[in-house]
Amino acid sequence: MRWPLRYQILIPMVGIMVCAIVGVTLLHAWLATHQIKVQVRDQFRQIAHTLNDATFPLTVAVLNQTKGLSGADFVLLGAEDQVLSSTRPDFTPAPVQGTPPSWDELQISDVIEAGDAPFFHSVVKLQPRIPGAGVRYLHIYYPVRQYREAIANAVYPSLIAGSIALIVVAILATVIAARVTRPLQRLDRKVVQIARGDFQPMILPERDDEIRDLSTSINQMAELLGDYEDEVKRSERLKTLGQLRGAIAHQLRNAVTGCRIALDLYLRKSPEYQEDETLQVANRQLCMIEQYLQSFLENKGGHFSSFEPVCLNELVARVVSLVEPTARHVGIALKDETGSEPLVVEGDAESLEQLISNLALNAIEAAVAVQEAQGISGEVCVRLFPTGEESVTLEVSDTGPGPESSIVNKMFEPLVTAKRDGTGLGLFVAREIVQNHGGEIRWERREERTCFMVELPLVQTEKACVETIDR
Structure with a gap:
């Protein structure tokens, strides 16, 4: 059976407080009742003592005055049980049996029916104060209703007061239980969202307590799971890419090789086009694509057994x-601002040429998009x-407009692209x-331009600039 945390907090707390309040209330009620009994007893002992020591006759007027002070009725009997005076003529006391207690032993305990109501009844023996006077018995009747x-x-x-305290405790316990369980319910919903693949961080509670610490831990867990999911997806993309590259690269290399051979045969048959710049660029492009595909098939994957000095100035000029x-x-102005100072790095010329080519072609495509959308001249530098x-x-x-916000944080991952015909x-x-x-490699937006920057280590300045092989 489900036992919610709210009830685990609420029921024990309310139970303990109820027991405490009920116990204190009952104890106070018992003490108050006992105190009333003692007060009534002491009051009548004092009245009996006063009447016992009185030197004046206990007439009806005196008994009525005493009744007004105490709220009790009195009947005074003589030694022969005759009524000497009474505040209730309709009361007929029963004959005294045995020896009644003295005034200092008086108790209010027996309940009898007298007239039309129940009364506490006690009898006290009054000592005679006048020589020769007989013994007298004072019957005291205290209304039960007045006592209650x-x-x-x-x-x-x-x-x-106890009932009000119980209500207040119940309300406070409910509020406290809700304040504790409500953040836990939010944590539970967040864990369910994480289980469903939603790794967005939750808003932390304002109070700095254990719940906030737990929320921070859950956010950290969600972030780690999100990174792990991205890494798994990246691995899956690379695995898929590895499975596809062999077949695709083989077919593309055959097609490119066929195109290059056909172009060479055409130039041999038509010597007058040997110096045509357009055909030379096409031939170099086909050679470069063939080299990339060959490296791809050899599983080179960007890892090289050895580097050699490469002059970046000449490589950039070639690209x-x-x-x-x-x-x-496409109407884009391409500016080359490489400078004349030779800058040499240790690296693989083919891969660096591919790097520069990818960045330049991406820049041209981005500039074309703005040129077509806004009608302004595009530029790549x-x-x-x-x-x-x-x-x-x-x-x-x-x-160009720069990368879309949806791919900014993962645009360097494989198969991630916002272009309709892009490969990612x-x-x-x-x-x-x-x-x-x-x-x-990094990028930034600067003065309405998108800038991709590649920082590479230089070789020793005394090394000569090595010209790249014309492919």
Whole structure:
């Protein structure tokens, strides 16, 4: 059976408080009742003592005056049980049996019916104060109703206070239980959301207590699970990519090789086109694609057994010459601001060429999108400059809108793209190449431009610039 935490807190707390309040109330009621009894007894002992020591006759007027002070009725009998005086002529006391107690032993205990109501009845023996006077017996009648009213007046305030205390305790216990269980219910709902794959952090409670600590731990757990899920998805993408790359790359390499052979045969048959720049660019592009696919099939994956000095100036110039026809075709201005100072890094020329090509083509596509949407001229700028004495920065900037917010935090992951016809591999491959060269890649928005920056370590300045092989 389910036993909610609210009831686990509420029932024991209320039970303990109820027992305590009821116990205190009953004790107070008993003490009040006992005190009333003692007060009534002492009052009548004092009256009996006063009347016993009186030197004046105990007439009806005296007994009535005593009744007004005490609320009791009195009947005075002589030695022969004759009525000497009485506050209730209709009362006929029974003959005295045995020896009545003296005034200091008087008790209010027996209840009899006298007239039309019940009374507490006691008899006290009065000692004669005048020589020759006979023994007298004073019958005292105290109304039971008046006695009960006195007890009720003493007990009811305690009972009312105890009842109010019970209600207050029940309300406070309910409120406290709700304040404790409500955050736990929110935690329970959040855990269910995490189990369903929602790893968004929950809002922390304002009170700095154990519940807040538990909420912080749950947020940390959700963050770790989210990262783990992203890593699993990334691994699955890479696994899928690995399964597909062999077949796709093989088919593409065959097609590219066929195109390059056909282009070579055409140039041999038509010598007049040997110096045509467009055909030369196409030939170089086909050679570069063939090299990429060959590396892909060999499972090179961006890892290299050895590096060699590579002059980035010449590499950037070569890539710019390859992508410049594409930029010109779509109306994008391509600027080369690499400078004349040779900047040499240790690396693989083919992979670095692929890196620069991916960034430049992505920049051209982004600039085209703004040009078509807003009708303004697009521009792509490639810069190469040293950053300190030990590193060089390659910056590719464009006038495009920048990455969409939905992929900003994961655009370097495989198969992540916002383009309708994109593959989601360009930036992933770029990051892999940069990391394998000991560098860093980042991006930022600066003056309405999107800038991708690649920082690579420089080689010793005394090494000569090594020209890359013309492929």
